[in-house]
Amino acid sequence: MAALTTAYPVMLRGSLTTATSEDTRRTLNSALSAADQIVLDCSQANEVDVSFLQLLYAARRAADSAGKRIALSEPPNGPLDEALRRCGFPAAGSATGLSEIFPSRV
Numbered sequence: 001m002a003a004l005t006t007a008y009p010v011m012l013r014g015s016l017t018t019a020t021s022e023d024t025r026r027t028l029n030s031a032l033s034a035a036d037q038i039v040l041d042c043s044q045a046n047e048v049d050v051s052f053l054q055l056l057y058a059a060r061r062a063a064d065s066a067g068k069r070i071a072l073s074e075p076p077n078g079p080l081d082e083a084l085r086r087c088g089f090p091a092a093g094s095a096t097g098l099s100e101i102f103p104s105r106v
Helices: 018-034 051-065 078-086
Strands: 010-012 014-016 038-042 045-048 069-072
Touching: 010 018, 010 045, 014 018, 018 038, 018 051, 038 078, 045 051, 045 078, 069 078
Parallel strands: 010 038, 014 045, 038 069
Antiparallel strands: none
16 A cells, blocks of 8 residues: 555535535545545535435445545534434444544544
8 A cells, every 4th residue: 555645635515415415426536536545524514414424434435445544524513413313323422333434533
């Protein structure tokens, strides 16, 4: 595996739902093509649904397969945390759940 470069920040804001999933997928794929380390900032999301959680999971798997890293810039809060809880993940502060899929820092 090549040496990892500086983290590539990606801001995901607004509605992160089925209606915007294709744009979000393209954004994530572009980031994965551009860098070895991607840091996702979802703090400006105002709506999140399960389609976004599926995209996060798929992006993490793609990163792992390519020897890259992708992480959230901060623990889930607001709409992202609410979507996780609606889908059965433990609360953001717990030791399990999304932290197993996404470490909080790259």
